[in-house]
Amino acid sequence: MVIGGLAALIFTSTGWPDVKETFFSAQAFRTSFPDILDGFWLDVKMFLAVEVIVLILGLVIALIRTSRLPALFPIRLLAAVYCDLFRGVPVILLVYLFGFGIPALQLAGVPTDPIILACFALSLAYSAYVAEVYRAGIASVHQAQTDAALATGLTPLQALRFVVLPQAIRRVRPPLLNDFISLQKDVALVSVLGIQEAFRIAQIDSQSTFNYTPLIAAALLYLAVTIPMARVLDHITARGEVNA
Amino acid sequence: MSAPVLEITGVTKSFGDRPVLDGIDLAVDEHQAVALIGASGSGKSTLLRCIDLLVEIDDGDIFLDGEVITDPSVDPVAVRRRLGFVFQAFNLFPHMTALENVVLGAVRAQKVGRPEAGERGRDLLQRFGLAGREDDRPDQLSGGQQQRVALARAFAGRPRALLLDEVTSALDPELVGEVLEVVRDLKQEGVTMIIATHEMSFAREVADTVAFLDQGRIVERDTPDRVLDDPQQPETRQFLRRLLEAGRV
Ligand SMILES: Nc1ncnc2c1ncn2[C@@H]1O[C@H](COP(=O)(O)OP(=O)(O)OP(=O)(O)O)[C@@H](O)[C@H]1O
Ligand SMILES: [Mg+2]
Numbered sequence: 001m002v003i004g005g006l007a008a009l010i011f012t013s014t015g016w017p018d019v020k021e022t023f024f025s026a027q028a029f030r031t032s033f034p035d036i037l038d039g040f041w042l043d044v045k046m047f048l049a050v051e052v053i054v055l056i057l058g059l060v061i062a063l064i065r066t067s068r069l070p071a072l073f074p075i076r077l078l079a080a081v082y083c084d085l086f087r088g089v090p091v092i093l094l095v096y097l098f099g100f101g102i103p104a105l106q107l108a109g110v111p112t113d114p115i116i117l118a119c120f121a122l123s124l125a126y127s128a129y130v131a132e133v134y135r136a137g138i139a140s141v142h143q144a145q146t147d148a149a150l151a152t153g154l155t156p157l158q159a160l161r162f163v164v165l166p167q168a169i170r171r172v173r174p175p176l177l178n179d180f181i182s183l184q185k186d187v188a189l190v191s192v193l194g195i196q197e198a199f200r201i202a203q204i205d206s207q208s209t210f211n212y213t214p215l216i217a218a219a220l221l222y223l224a225v226t227i228p229m230a231r232v233l234d235h236i237t238a239r240g241e242v243n244a
Numbered sequence: 245m246s247a248p249v250l251e252i253t254g255v256t257k258s259f260g261d262r263p264v265l266d267g268i269d270l271a272v273d274e275h276q277a278v279a280l281i282g283a284s285g286s287g288k289s290t291l292l293r294c295i296d297l298l299v300e301i302d303d304g305d306i307f308l309d310g311e312v313i314t315d316p317s318v319d320p321v322a323v324r325r326r327l328g329f330v331f332q333a334f335n336l337f338p339h340m341t342a343l344e345n346v347v348l349g350a351v352r353a354q355k356v357g358r359p360e361a362g363e364r365g366r367d368l369l370q371r372f373g374l375a376g377r378e379d380d381r382p383d384q385l386s387g388g389q390q391q392r393v394a395l396a397r398a399f400a401g402r403p404r405a406l407l408l409d410e411v412t413s414a415l416d417p418e419l420v421g422e423v424l425e426v427v428r429d430l431k432q433e434g435v436t437m438i439i440a441t442h443e444m445s446f447a448r449e450v451a452d453t454v455a456f457l458d459q460g461r462i463v464e465r466d467t468p469d470r471v472l473d474d475p476q477q478p479e480t481r482q483f484l485r486r487l488l489e490a491g492r493v
Contacts, residue, residue: 147298148335153325153353153401162352166339 021211028213032205036214040198040221043187046119050187051180053123058130063160065131066138079131086128092189094121099193118190126183133175137168177233181226188222198222247310248273249405249436250295255304255314257290257460264290266460268304272405272453275434279447279468282457283483288440289332291457292407295438296329309404325353328398332410334390336382342369342393343378346400354401368396372426388419395426399435406430406437413442424450444487448472456480 010016064072064079086094098121103112111117141164149159191200198221202214248271257265264287272278280288293299295306297313297320306314313323336345343365350361369378372392382390391411398406408427412420424446431437431450441447447454447468454471456464458479464471475481 144331144333144335145337147293148329148331148337150298150321151296151324151327151329151331152349152397153321154349155321155353158352162348163337167337170339 023212023216025211025213028205028209028211029217032202032214033217035201035205036198036217036221039196039201040218042115042195042197043184043199044225046115046122046190046197047184047187050119050122050126050183053119054126054130054183055176057123057127059134061127061131062134062138065135083128083131086125087132089125091122091125091186092192094125095189095192097121099190114193114195115190118193118195122183122186122190126179126186129179130176133172133179134168136175137172138164140171141167174233174237177229177236181229181233184226184229185222246274247307249276249309250438251307251310252291252295253305253307255291255294255306256302257287257294257299258302264460265294265301268460268462270455270462270465272436272438274436276452277431277437277439277450279451279454280438280440280457281442281444281447281454281471281483283486286457287460288457289409292329292409292438292440296327296407297323298329321353325349325401326404328401328403328406330391330394330398330406330408330411333414334382334387334394336390336394336397338382341379341381342374342385342389345382345393346396349397349401365396365400368400369393371429372396373422386419387415388422391415391419391423392426395423395430399430404436406435408437408439408441410440410442412446444472444484456483458483 061079061083064075065083067076095118098117099114102110102117145163145167146156146159149163150156154162188197188199191197191203194200198218199215202218205214206212250270250272252268252270255265255268256263268287268291270278280291282288290299294301301314304314305312308323308326312318313320336342337348340348343362346365346368347358347361350356350364351358356364366378369375372395374389374392374396377385377389377393382393385393391414395411411427412423415423420443424443427437427439427446428450439447439451449468451468453465454468455462456471456475456477456479464475464477464480471480472484475484
């Protein structure tokens with residue numbers, strides 16, 4: 001009802017014909033779409049690379065932060081500081097700092113490719129978020145499970161590997177997937193370094209033609225990935241509720 | 245005569261500044277069952293957890309087959325592999341099937357091959373009345389069935405002794421019998437065990453010795469008939485009178 005009313009309001013407005021031409025031009029869509037799709041593949045590749053790194057690095061950091069070994073205290077402190085810092089700074093700022101700051105340092109052997117630096121920034125930012133998600137999951141598995149695993153003759157590491165982590169990860173799948181939907185969108189932030197990904201290409205196209213349709217084309221591509229992810233998330237969440 | 249399977253000498257344990265075990269001495273000979281009775285909070289669970297090295301003791305020694313196990317140089321994992329523990333709240337692994345729960349220790353700790361471990365696990369589940377339930381997850385099983393899976397899990401590694409911590413007190417009354425039946429069966433097979441329990445009739449039936457724990461001390465220890473029918477210590481008498489009044493004997 002509300003949506004229908006809004007749609008009616010938009011389609012009958014005096015400005016609609018102009019908006020239709022500048023945002024939804026079939027002609028502009030056809031000419032810009034192939035380039036934007038090309039750029040979107042770069043987004044997808046960066047997303048996949050960063051996601052793999054984040055899943056592993058986030059888990060490692062969570063394990064460090066939850067371990068109680070006294071010997072790990074300095075590393076534990078470091079991990080806590082890292083999480084606070086990288087969760088507390090806007091992702092776009094990290095991308096800027098890494099993309100422009102690291103090349104400026106002119107360090108030997110450090111990559112200067114903006115794509116790599118941008119992925120580095122995204123990985124560090126999202127690992128900090130995901131580490132906290134994992135950590136909450138690990139904390140939610142009751143100590144009695146560890147006791148039972150130890151009593152069964154498992155080593156503390158085996159107890160973690162076979163008893164605590166499988167339960168923890170199962171529980172945090174919904175928030176993890178949520179973070180990955182955010183990541184898929186935040187990949188567009190690397191455009192601030194001039195990387196030719198979907199949003200950047202669409203932006204250039206629209207500025208040169210004074211037509212915003214390329215941006216709509218880019219938006220549709222993002223939705224084509226994030227909406228299926230959201231449905232998978234719903235599915236997992238629903239199943240989790242049935243099991244609980 | 246050979247050394248007792250378990251021997252506990254002068255064990256103390258405090259949580260913060262609250263003493264929970266206050267100089268425990270107890271020995272369990274091979275094929276013997278000792279029932280630990282005592283009020284809630286008297287330290288039964290803590291004592292069992294200390295024996296399985298899940299809780300570190302402050303003082304004293306615990307010996308398994310004559311070897312000290314509470315020395316810092318002893319590997320607790322190796323000790324736990326020679327003991328079995330059953331928890332009051334079952335503590336099954338919810339993400340595994342009944343059979344996986346039972347074979348996890350064999351596969352990961354004892355490094356037995358999966359086929360062999362699986363076969364032994366199936367046999368054990370069948371023996372405990374769980375044939376056909378091997379592939380069910382804990383949440384598909386009744387409390388009594390879960391606790392029997394937990395007993396199978398604890399017994400799968402053929403431990404030198406079983407430590408049973410109130411294995412029936414989380415169960416509905418009608419499910420208690422099937423679990424006690426399994427314990428009875430293990431006792432008949434000659435399994436050495438320490439049984440913390442609130443079931444006095446069961447202690448009388450299965451145990452060779454009853455030890456009454458009061459505020460972290462073993463106040464009285466004797467045959468079930470003597471402790472339960474003719475207690476010598478005032479604390480034991482009071483405990484039993486309270487149970488009688490609550491209708492729990
Ligand atoms: N991890 C712990 N930290 C602090 N106090 C504890 C801990 N575990 C047990 N206690 C305390 O130690 C005392 C003995 O507890 P324990 O669980 O051994 O008693 P219990 O005889 O098994 O009682 P119940 O019959 O209720 O199971 C209690 O006062 C309890 O609160
Ligand atoms: Mg207890």
